[in-house]
Amino acid sequence: MDNFIERLKTRLRLHRQAGLYRRPPEIIRREGASLILAEGRVLNFASNDYLGLGVSEVLRKQVGRNFEKYGSSSSSSRLVSGNYSLIAEAERAYARYFGYEEALFFPSGYQANLALLSTLFDSGTLVLFDKHIHASSVKGLALSPAQLAGYNHSSLNHLRKRLDRAGERETVVLTESLFSMDGDLLDVPGLAGLKDRYGFVCIVDEAHALGVLGEGGCGVARPVADIAVGTFGKALGLFGAFLLVPAVVKEHLFNFASPLIYSTALPEAHAASAIDILALLARQDESRRRLRDISLEMKNGLREEGFTVQGDAHILALEIGEEGKALEVSNRLRERGIFVLSARYPTVPLGKAILRIGMTALHTREDVKRFIPSLKEVMVRI
Helix, strand or coil, rough: CCHHHHHHHHHHHHHHHHHCCCCCCCEEEEEEEEEEEEEEEECCCCCCCCHHHHHHHHHHHHHHHHHHHHHHCCECCCCHHHCCCHHHHHHHHHHHHCCCCCEEEEEEEEHHHHHHHHHHCCEEEEEECCCCCCHHEEEHCCCCCEEEEEEEECCCCHHHHHHHHHCCCCCEEEEECCCCCCCCEHHHHHHHHHHHHHHEEEEEEEECCCCCCHHHHHHCCCCCCCEEEEEEECCCCCCCCCEEEEEHHHHHHHHHHHHCCCCCCCCCHHHHHHHHHHHHHCCCCCHHHHHHHHHHHHHHHHHHHCCCCCCCCCCCEEEEEHHHHHHHHHHHHHHHECCCEECCCCCCCCCEEEEEECCCCCCCCHHHHHHHHHHHHHHHHC
């Protein structure tokens, strides 16, 4: 046991020395666009609550009523006694809203990607993936028997070369519509052109786009996606995730996906709340407009001050570089009442650390005007 403990301590010590150690602060509560920590209130630029539904009083009361009515747990896997009709009804509603044949709910986005990508393919399948896909997708692919080949981030030219070499093999392209760290959008028309030419199956993770982008928040990838991944825990203000799939894929996952088969299903109250959220989502055009405008104002303001910042929507990646520096910038901003994520390896490539700025519809112009001067002050002193 002593050797085991010492090995863990050594690894943690090296992690700390490399500027990669993670120890998130305890959060007492959320209030709008702010967090309450032990040291006081901080303005939160690290949230995925893009529309503010996560702190919506309307949704809070609806979810509370649903749990009071239906109880707190399904107490079983979907394949035993947890396949409630209300869950099936909610899945049909999500499939209709987002324009797919079927939907399937999961307790988390990580689990959804794990189930999907570890289960669908066989040894004859070639999966071509963008090299900046989410860690859950990487792990799902690692558990798959498929042949794997990455292509350079957002490079359709590199993808085309991979497709040229694929031959007649069953080929799948895996990507994201809005990348969670880089903040750039998928070239949907360009990818659609390649799909028309090569006929591959296309899987798109729309976790950061659904609810926010596209008409009614339906995302941007439907013209090219055969399968899409969505989440409740970001713009939709709840918890859990969902897959949007052809009917045969749902049937296949029910029969072969271990992460689904051997997990307790989400409760009926979650399904009822998910249905309530669709009604709210259809009425969020003003929030989506406000989010678009404030995100653009932040990006333009940062660039005017000489910062290198990327992002096509509400996720902005401000380049820092060295991991220790990114962590120090984040810590010093927190001392000034601003909370922002220092995204470091392995979340982003080594030596390419960023401040990952998550904009929400709750942010105001005053918040932007506070953030940029504070960042300038910190950067001058480091």
